Amino acid sequence: MDTPTTTPPPFRQxxxxxxxxxxxxxxxxxxxxxLDGLDLTVPAGGVLALLGPNGAGKTTLIDILTTLVRPDGxxxxxxxxxxxxxxxxxxxxxxxTGQYASVDEVLTGRxxxxxxxxxxxxxxxxxxxxxxxxxxxxxxxxxxxxxxxxYSGGMRRRLDLAASLxxxxxxxxxxxxxxxxxxxxxxxxWETVTGLAERGTTVLLTTQYLEEADVLAxxxxxxxxxxxxxxxxxxxxxxxxxRERVELTLEDGGTEWLPGDGTAEHLRSLLNERxxxxxxxxxxxxxxxxxxxxxxxLTAPTATDTAKGRxx
Numbered sequence: 001m002d003t004p005t006t007t008p009p010p011f012r013q014x015x016x017x018x019x020x021x022x023x024x025x026x027x028x029x030x031x032x033x034x035l036d037g038l039d040l041t042v043p044a045g046g047v048l049a050l051l052g053p054n055g056a057g058k059t060t061l062i063d064i065l066t067t068l069v070r071p072d073g074x075x076x077x078x079x080x081x082x083x084x085x086x087x088x089x090x091x092x093x094x095x096x097t098g099q100y101a102s103v104d105e106v107l108t109g110r111x112x113x114x115x116x117x118x119x120x121x122x123x124x125x126x127x128x129x130x131x132x133x134x135x136x137x138x139x140x141x142x143x144x145x146x147x148x149x150x151y152s153g154g155m156r157r158r159l160d161l162a163a164s165l166x167x168x169x170x171x172x173x174x175x176x177x178x179x180x181x182x183x184x185x186x187x188x189x190w191e192t193v194t195g196l197a198e199r200g201t202t203v204l205l206t207t208q209y210l211e212e213a214d215v216l217a218x219x220x221x222x223x224x225x226x227x228x229x230x231x232x233x234x235x236x237x238x239x240x241x242x243r244e245r246v247e248l249t250l251e252d253g254g255t256e257w258l259p260g261d262g263t264a265e266h267l268r269s270l271l272n273e274r275x276x277x278x279x280x281x282x283x284x285x286x287x288x289x290x291x292x293x294x295x296x297x298l299t300a301p302t303a304t305d306t307a308k309g310r311x312x
Contacts, residue, residue: 017080019044019171019202020065024074027060034060036226037074044170047193047203049213051291052223053299058206061223062175065204066096078171095164096173103159105149109140112148112159116166134162137195139188154185161189165196172196174205178212190216210291220291224299238289241297246270249283260286 020042027035034057042048052058063069065076067087075082081089103112110131117127135141138158143151148159161177174193178186193216197203207213213220214234221231230237244260248270260266267284274281 017044018042020076020078020204022061022065022074022076025061025064025071025076026073027057027064027069027071033226035064035071035074038223038227040221040228040231042202042204044202045197045200046218047197047205047216049217049220050204050206050223051210051213051220051295052206056223056299057226058223059175062096062173062204062206065090066094066173067091093169094171094173095167095169096175097161097164097177098175103148103156103163105147107148108145109135109148109151109155109159110144112163113166116163120167130166134165137192138162154181157181158185158189161192169201171202171204174203176206176208178207178209186212210295214291222294222298229298230294234291237294237298238291241289241294244289245287247285247287248274248281249285250274251280251282254279 018041020040022038022040025035025038025040027033038057038061050058050061060069064071065078065083067083067090070084077083078090079093081093083090104115107115110128113131113134114124114127117130118124122130131144132141135144138161140155140158140162143155148156151159157177157180161174164172177193178189181189190212193203193205197216197218205212205216217234219232220234220237222229222237230240232240246258246260246267248256248258250256258270267286271281271284
């Protein structure tokens with residue numbers, strides 16, 4: 001694997017061999033097609049954000065990649081290991097945090113982390129050192145010796161993620177990791193995910209927060225209709241769904257919306273045209289496409305989706 005850099009997305013250096021490869025993956029539950037021949041490649045190192053509407057199959061894909069669910073067809077490999085034929089090797093290479101914290105509420109935060117480290121084979125001293133470091137990383141040191149049952153929801157989520165990182169796995173799956181977190185807790189987790197990627201860890205996260213994907217992800221994949229509808233950097237996807245729009249507020253009180261091309265020359269031409277027509281412009285505002293625009297454009301339900309038993 002290439003040596004990781006500390007450059008922010010989308011320029012973090014990534015390994016030559018992919019961490020995850022998915023080909024033709026299929027999964028149905030009864031009459032409902034969840035994954036319909038999905039293909040996906042995730043480079044080693046960096047963050048891939050998986051977006052999609054509720055019911056699109058994001059959690060099902062994570063469950064397959066973490067060996068919890070068997071696919072009906074196709075193949076998936078994590079760190080070179082087939083998720084069906086080499087499930088044990090896959091589990092040794094990954095950690096996963098689900099949508100709900102799964103910590104032992106009777107134990108303290110410190111005891112939770114020490115327990116996980118000991119189960120992974122660390123001796124007592126190494127386990128305590130690892131727990132101390134993770135508690136500091138997740139801003140939980142002050143609460144380290146309180147029972148986890150007294151933690152807030154955001155604190156339990158942070159402890160859960162810390163526990164999943166005890167073994168320093170090369171691949172981390174985060175299924176909507178900031179659900180229910182307050183702003184401060186979400187920011188702490190964002191910093192942690194960024195640090196993981198900078199150290200060379202591969203992170204695949206699902207999220208309902210488009211801002212989160214925009215901030216964290218080197219690449220974004222949009223899941224819709226059982227397949228990856230689009231993939232690329234945030235800027236790539238924004239350019240794909242639309243051009244910049246220009247809002248002209250005229251001195252006579254009128255407003256015009258026009259397509260833009262992002263250049264000063266184009267704006268100057270628009271202003272000159274309005275001035276020549278006797279309708280000078282008081283204010284110009286440019287609006288670039290957002291991830292919201294991407295999401296809405298790529299996940300609109302179609303008649304084919306309904307006919308095949310998919311939900312949006």
